[in-house]
Ligand SMILES: Nc1ncnc2c1ncn2[C@@H]1O[C@H](COP(=O)(O)OP(=O)(O)O)[C@@H](O)[C@H]1O
């Protein structure tokens with residue numbers, strides 16, 4: 001009996017720890033967003049609560065004195081375009097590497113993943129040449145063009161291991177049941193890959209929303225900035241950090257992504273698990 | 280009339296010769312069992328028939344035409360995989376209907392045929408379930424119904440009972456045979472379980488290391504094994520072998536009796552030292568030696584036998600088989 005209570009308590013304790021651990025950044029962001037600057041900058045105040053009445057001045061600043069909604073829309077715009085390109089390229093690439101190319105596919109898959117490991121901090125230099133040759137400086141299209149260089153390899157690799165985990169016999173069964181190779185892919189393997197495809201959509205979008213270096217290097221106009229650089233360049237003026245607005249902007253931008261994850265959590269987990277555990 | 284002919288079929292994977300020159304003819308309506316230990320090339324041979332692998336040598340003839348270069352969908356075959364390979368995202372109905380849907384058959388016709396196949400296998404009440412919601416035995420029936428719905432010329436089955444637990448396996452075997460007789464579909468059936476092979480097959484092809492060692496009726500295989508491999512593989516416990524007069528003498532444990540119980544006037548006699556007796560209810564197994572060779576006798580449990588005693592045992596002359604000492608090939612006398 002005692003043992004049962006103890007194990008239950010241990011479980012709840014662990015759960016509570018992780019809830020606090022993962023929710024506290026959001027809590028800090030939330031209260032900072034509504035804290036008076038005077039309250040925030042006073043080191044004798046308890047940092048975890050509102051010591052003075054709340055204020056909406058930071059939120060007002062965010063929406064009236066920066067192009068915050070434009071940043072959000074730009075991110076959405078680039079995100080959707082990049083997701084479309086990524087899906088269009090990754091899905092057929094992953095299928096053919098996983099199923100048709102045999103041993104070659106394995107090595108090519110590893111090669112593709114390796115390109116993902118080259119850091120953007122190196123790549124942005126040659127890529128900026130290409131962007132200027134194409135005349136895309138200071139245009140959102142530069143990001144639409146460049147982001148797939150990391151979303152496609154990553155998503156191809158993820159989807160490839162996902163497709164590999166679909167038993168080959170299911171596909172062979174489709175061949176016997178009257179499908180051609182292509183028919184088997186479209187009618188059987190594609191529907192079974194939906195969790196994997198949802199996973200790469202979410203990942204591609206998140207990678208885009210998080211990207212910083214390319215956006216910083218290629219975009220100068222405030223009206224064309226995405227959320228990542230928009231907030232940090234417009235709300236850090238000289239050595240003045242507009243903490244309340246920064247936190248508010250980051251928090252609001254993270255809400256749709258959080259919703260996306262929550263909504264598709266089961267599928268994403270099964271997508272990731274199937275992708276990583278080989279049978 | 281032979282509906283499937285395999286002529287000198289071979290398949291190598293790199294250095295591994297998975298199937299090595301197999302010649303088999305399967306008659307229309309026949310139930311042929313491919314029997315062999317794991318790794319003997321049974322699955323590969325079946326996949327060659329299905330068109331999932333291309334042979335490296337020889338030819339496959341189905342219903343009169345060479346199908347070496349014909350894709351699986353045009354061979355008129357159906358296959359039940361060991362794992363059943365049900366489409367996990369489709370209901371049972373849509374699983375069974377899938378081969379017909381692909382053909383573009385109209386809805387009413389599909390429903391009629393699916394209901395026929397489901398009725399045949401007694402799974403009519405499961406049609407709206409998902410594969411994850413049915414038991415192992417039911418999954419197997421769904422897979423068979425899906426295979427039969429198109430009325431294939433040849434039905435291929437790869438160890439379809441091996442994923443079932445022992446209890447269900449017995450009744451499933453019985454039903455398999457019944458419906459195969461009922462619709463008379465030519466069947467090639469793979470198994471490593473010799474009891475399953477003996478119970479199901481009209482004929483059995485025993486495979487070893489990619490070669491067919493013997494083809495024949497269960498009786499033939501059991502009583503007139505072509506070589507020591509077949510003799511040792513079929514039957515539990517396996518045939519006993521004793522070296523005698525320059526030949527290998529083989530006899531079945533259940534035909535090895537105390538000498539006084541044999542009606543034959545002149546049996547082949549052995550001095551049997553019994554070391555251990557296992558009473559298994561229906562029969563008992565006596566483990567012991569003749570000379571220094573280990574031998575097993577399958578005896579009636581009513582027989583009074585003591586561990587440690589040495590007795591005159593024998594085998595009726597007509598029940599003894601002879602094999603070449605070097606090659607293991609059977610010698611007819
Ligand atoms: N795709 C393959 N690639 C390489 N070797 C294979 C392949 N399929 C089967 N083999 C080999 O061929 C032999 C026969 O295999 P298999 O036909 O599966 O035997 P069984 O079904 O009788 O157990 C084994 O040695 C196996 O390792």
Ligand SMILES: [Mg+2]
Nearest residue numbers: 318321322323
């Ligand atoms: Mg096998």
